[in-house]
Amino acid sequence: MSSSMDCLSSKDNKQETTPPPKAAPWWTAETVAVVTGANRGIGHALAARLAEEGLTVVLTARDEARGEAAAAALRARGLRSVRFRRLDVTDPASVAAFAAWVRDELGGLDILVNNAAVSFNEIDTNSVEHAETVLRTNFYGAKMLTEALLPLFRRSAATSRILNISSQLGLLNKVRDPALRRMLMDEASLRERDIERMASRFLAQVADDTWRGQGWPEVWTDYAVSKLALNAYSRLLASRLAVAGRISVNCFCPGFTRTDMTRGWGKRTADEAGRVAAGLALLPPEQLPTGKFFKWSTPHVYSKL
Numbered sequence: 001m002s003s004s005m006d007c008l009s010s011k012d013n014k015q016e017t018t019p020p021p022k023a024a025p026w027w028t029a030e031t032v033a034v035v036t037g038a039n040r041g042i043g044h045a046l047a048a049r050l051a052e053e054g055l056t057v058v059l060t061a062r063d064e065a066r067g068e069a070a071a072a073a074l075r076a077r078g079l080r081s082v083r084f085r086r087l088d089v090t091d092p093a094s095v096a097a098f099a100a101w102v103r104d105e106l107g108g109l110d111i112l113v114n115n116a117a118v119s120f121n122e123i124d125t126n127s128v129e130h131a132e133t134v135l136r137t138n139f140y141g142a143k144m145l146t147e148a149l150l151p152l153f154r155r156s157a158a159t160s161r162i163l164n165i166s167s168q169l170g171l172l173n174k175v176r177d178p179a180l181r182r183m184l185m186d187e188a189s190l191r192e193r194d195i196e197r198m199a200s201r202f203l204a205q206v207a208d209d210t211w212r213g214q215g216w217p218e219v220w221t222d223y224a225v226s227k228l229a230l231n232a233y234s235r236l237l238a239s240r241l242a243v244a245g246r247i248s249v250n251c252f253c254p255g256f257t258r259t260d261m262t263r264g265w266g267k268r269t270a271d272e273a274g275r276v277a278a279g280l281a282l283l284p285p286e287q288l289p290t291g292k293f294f295k296w297s298t299p300h301v302y303s304k305l
Contacts, residue, residue, distance in 0.1 A: 026285055027055055029081065031159060032109040033281065034058045034102070036089060036145065037116030039070035042165065042254055045274025046113060046281070051079035053282060056106070060087035060098070060116070089116050089141030090133075099148040108152045110159040111281055114142040114230075117165065119223040131206045131222035135199055138226035143233055155246040161288065163281050164234050166251040168295060169219055170227025177215025184232050187239070195232045199225065231293065238291035248290035252280050255296035268296070 032055070038047040039061035051057045051074060059074070061067030064086045071084035085101060088094040102109055117138045120130040142164060153160045168174075175181045183194060202225050205211035217224035231251055238249035254273035273296070280294055 023284065025053070025282070027053070027110070027159065027282065029054055029056060031055045031111070032058065032102075032106050033111035033113065034060065034109050034149070035113045035115055036060045036087060036142075037062075039063065039067045041270045042273045042277065043113075043115040044070055044074075045269075045271045046115065046277045047082065047274075048074055048077075048079065049274050049278035050111075050281065051082045053278070054081070055111075056081045057083070058102070058106070058109075059084050062086070062088045062116075087116075087145075089145050090136045092144065095141075095145050095148050098145075099152065102149065103152050108154045109149060110154055110156070110161070112146065112149055112153075112162045113165065113277070113281060114146065114162070115165045116141065117223075117226075119220060121220050121223065126219065126221055128206045128211060128222045131225075132203055134222040135203060135226045135229070138223065139199060139229040139233070142230055146237070150247075153247055155244075159285075160247040161281065161283075162234075162237070162247060162249045163277065164230055164249070164251045165277065166230055166234070166253055166293070167223070167227040168253045168255075169217055169224040170229075170231050171293070172228075174217035174219075174224060175215060175228065176218075180215060184228075187235070190232065190236060192233065192236055195229050195236070198232075199229050235291055242290055248288050250280065250290060250292045250294060252277055252294045253296060 033047075033050045035043050035047045035050070035057060037043045038059040044059070047057050047059045057079075059067065059071045059082055061070065061084070067084045067086060071082050074082040085098060086094070087098045118130075118134055120134070121127055146162060172181055172184055175184070180198065183198075184190065202211060202216060202222075205214060206222070211221070217228065234249050234251050241247040241249060254277065255268065276296065
């Protein structure tokens with residue numbers, strides 16, 4: 001990391017130039033970031049990176065023992081600002097209790113990273129046996145938690161932001177049903193109820209085994225549909241919150257990352273993905289967009305949501 005005392009040499013003129021001073025971070029130790037599903041993998045790496053930057057980090061997990069152990073491991077590294085709180089995003093009572101704790105214990109939050117997600121497929125399989133659990137966690141759970149926490153954001157244009165960890169498997173170009181694609185692309189008419197009806201239709205087709213050949217994404221179909229719904233919801237939420245201009249909403253696809261979900265296969269480590277995700281979560285206010293989808297790389301906007 002460079003400081004104002006560092007110098008760069010030019011082979012051409014042998015002169016030394018001093019780089020501009022690094023901008024002061026917009027956050028403080030009182031800035032609160034909530035990271036769901038953070039007892040391992042990308043969520044754990046992201047929580048660690050945010051704590052290293054000096055934020056107060058709430059690490060959540062469904063399993064209390066594993067979550068507390070994950071937080072304790074970070075505190076043992078000197079990251080004393082990490083706190084654990086149990087959260088099951090699929091359980092309304094758990095979500096309500098968590099929101100009450102954030103309100104009463106922390107006084108609100110500034111950053112929400114919806115990372116908690118599940119998939120039950122192997123790399124080369126496409127079972128929908130657990131489709132209901134996948135959608136309940138990856139879409140409905142993220143949506144329920146977000147709506148519960150929205151009143152608790154501190155509503156500062158400099159700090160308030162939501163980052164949904166998503167997937168390019170849920171991009172519109174993976175949808176082969178023209179009518180469904182048109183509906184999702186119609187920004188003027190699309191409503192949350194349309195997204196929920198889409199998810200319900202998929203689950204109904206899974207239940208009666210008619211989902212094949214219906215134009216759904218072909219790779220990890222249940223996971224892809226959950227992320228398709230999450231992306232669409234994120235776009236609508238970004239538009240809704242843009243009216244007040246106080247909370248940004250974006251999605252990030254970490255790509256093929258070596259985690260338990262991919263059975264250890266992938267092109268990059270969870271630490272690498274967590275570093276990029278943290279960079280997006282901490283973008284300077286003047287560089288912070290909303291309603292965008294980021295793919296893996298040193299952060300560049302890939303597309304609108």
